[in-house]
Amino acid sequence: MAEKKELYLGYTTDKAITPFMQSFLEHLDQGRLMKSKCGKCGKEYLPPRQHCQKDMSECTLAEVTERDAKLYSYVIVDFAPESLSSRQPYVVAIGQFPSGLKLTAHITNLMSLPEVGMKLKLGFDKSPDGKMVTYRWLV
Ligand SMILES: [Zn+2]
Structure with missing residues (x-):
């Protein structure tokens, strides 16, 4: 093993x-x-x-x-917990895949305010040491 x-x-x-x-x-x-x-x-x-x-x-x-989704809902976090304070404000979004499954994740590459219905793409991320893995939405 x-x-x-x-x-x-x-x-x-x-x-x-x-x-x-x-x-x-x-x-x-x-x-x-x-x-x-x-x-x-x-x-x-x-x-x-x-x-x-x-x-x-x-x-x-x-x-x-599935990798493509649409923005179902979101919140903008202006007051983050200490561990995420360097990223604030940031957007936590619920994306919906065509199958209907929904996934909550950060949108990390927004250049303007999000809009419900906009296209999202699922992305993956790792910390430099490779121990932390995440998924995220990209616009
Ligand atoms: Zn059951």
């Missing part, structure tokens, strides 16, 4: 990584976004959840191959 690579998601400081989350992060590290799907009712979660919110059944990971 391959050695476990130390990874964490850029949107959280939570270092308590479950095997399920570790698998999600390893896929993200390879530029693959994973959703989860409930084995019982089929409900999909993005970001993935290990257990279904409706029936607590086990969910399995499946790749999201």
